[in-house]
Amino acid sequence: MHKRLRLKRRFPVAMTEDGYRRLKKFAQDSHLEEGEALSCMFKNFDSVINKDTFGHCLKIFQTGLPCRNQ
Template identity: 55%
Template sequence: MPKRLRLTRRFPVAMTNDAYRRLQRFAQDAELSQDEALTFLFENFSSVFRDDNLAARLSLFKAELADRKA
């Protein structure tokens, strides 16, 4: 029997406009709400993201982070 989808945890999220638009597009394409889309991504994190790509993209993001905050 599948787990019931109960969205019991809430947290404030701040993100860039680009990230928010990407989330909206993903949710719309998948015919999910934004909450459901984020839940899907995090519950399936290890199968959705490739570890080698994730590490490389995270390194690039961290390297640019100081410039992005300015």
């Protein structure tokens, strides 16, 4: 029997409501817990994203973020 993935690293995460709903849907469709779904996405990041459009999508997302104090 397959042993369940052990999640060893934890960190606080802030997500948009749309992003969180999409994560929950992906996790449910994949029969994974939310942490496992995030691990899968980041472990396979280069295979998951469309490299031709990701930079553009990132710039659009960044313009919607409020100014941050650094």
